[in-house]
Amino acid sequence: MTQQLSEQEIVRREALAAIRELGIDPYPAQAFDVSHHAADLHRDFDGTEGTFTEVSLAGRIMSRRVMGKASFAELQDSSGRMQIYVSRDDICPDENKDLYNKLFKKLLDIGDFVGVKGYMFTTKLGEKTLRVEEFTFLSKSLRPLPIVKRVTNEETGEEEIHDAFTDPELRYRRRYVDLVVNPQVRDIFITRSKVMTAMRQYFNAQGWLEVETPILQPIHGGAAARPFMTHHNTLDTDLYMRIANELYLKRLIVGGYDGVYEFGKMFRNEGMDRTHNPEFTAMEIYVAYKDYEWMMTMVEKMLEQVVTEVTGGSVVEYSGNQIDFSGPYDRLTMLESIEKYTGTDLRGKSEDEVRAFCKSQHIEVDNSMGLGKLIDEIFGEKVEANLIQPTYITDYPIEMTPLAKKHRSEDGLVERFELFVNGKEIANAYSELNDPIDQRERFEDQLKLAERGDDEAMVLDEDFLRALEYGMPPTSGLGIGIDRLVMLITGQHSIQEVLFFPQMKPEVKQGTTSADEE
């Protein structure tokens, strides 16, 4: 495959060859010993001469200002940037000045990796700077990076960004470039990692076990969604990419663990938009001998701790709302929430009465909708968007929740809650159904839905029923959409901003014609 090189790419390849001609390996194998990171030096060096005299840094050259025999450059490592001062006679004490005159001034490009050793000082303009005594070339960059310039406006004191690398398509397709030039993007993923670490620490401290369960499943159970299908050649059997791991985690509770949790990718063959990616991360946890009321208390404690550990406080700003994750959170049953936001109490109402209410509220309904579906529609239209502060909605209609236990006192409802924040669901939990006979009937109800054409109805999993027949303790289970939680905590409005590599259509290469599909 031949590629058309731009002028700048040709120049960089010529520089690569010239570096080799100087006897310098542009891709040396040996390790470079790093003593500090840029952020450490900005924090710890107070300007006192004679401190920080043996400092070595490594990273990319991000800018360079050459003034004859002396130069300034910015070196960027994983922590940030440090200005370096390079003087010809410092790095070339002998007669041969090639290292400065040729390598540093001519052959070095923005994006190249270098290692520098020297001592810290403060320039007359007050910037902490590393004066370089030893300069080591570490890796050549053959493609120009986008040049993003940040400058502090002297009048307003605000940071202005020039020539920002903002095109979403390029940013997502070349996330590595995005991460190099946009530090705020790097920070989002650091926060994402911290969120997951803080959750793990919370669960591990309770003695619950982190587990892994199959991604390739013969039956796509545990949720209502269209799956991806694949095929195992040796077994000659079709397999599904999991849409949920719920049924496997419950099998582990049957097996005797007190608590199990899994952070896992789920795969759903459905539409994509600002809040949906075909693969996404869910955290599911199951704890024996507990119910959904206990789970609500656990979740609010856990989220308060996680948000506080990650952000330094319990309040997060999102879409102009101050969202406070400190518990306890409001708890409303679904019917109470509808009464609160519509003024109408639907308790004890018949399906026809509820349908008439929908029409009076201009909510679109059709005759295939049962009572549970109608109530869910009203909730979605009238209530959901109002739930800005973390709020538990409890006690859902039984029809839509085949894996939850029937309510201990309310007919037609199940012991389920969802946690809403900023008008969006971020967690879903049940007192888990552990009655194998009831569970079989619920699966059979789902089969009837499937026969009526519902391609998202849940599939009957005979082995899961067998596990329940051996006996499962009363258990509460919870799922949290990690991507959406991270969106909230980092203030992002697109799931693509919290996934390193969001799903994209394949890049089209020029000159190729794609065969017609279908």
Next chain:
RNA sequence: GAUCCGGUAGCUCAGUCGGUAGAGCAUUUGACUUUUAAUCAAAGGGUCGUGGGUUCGAGCCCCACCCGGAUCACCA
């Protein structure tokens, strides 16, 4: 899936009424030993997303398609 917006130099963008393709940064050459988007002088760099059409002439108008974004519908 529907509607709207966008795709022009390595990057960010401008491009008037349809009449020779523009700027800043980046790149190249030169000057400069404490710069701060360094500065100064000069130069090179384009299949205007793809394919058709209208026209004497298309970045611009028309049609189709590709990619992306936003909104809506469905879903978590």
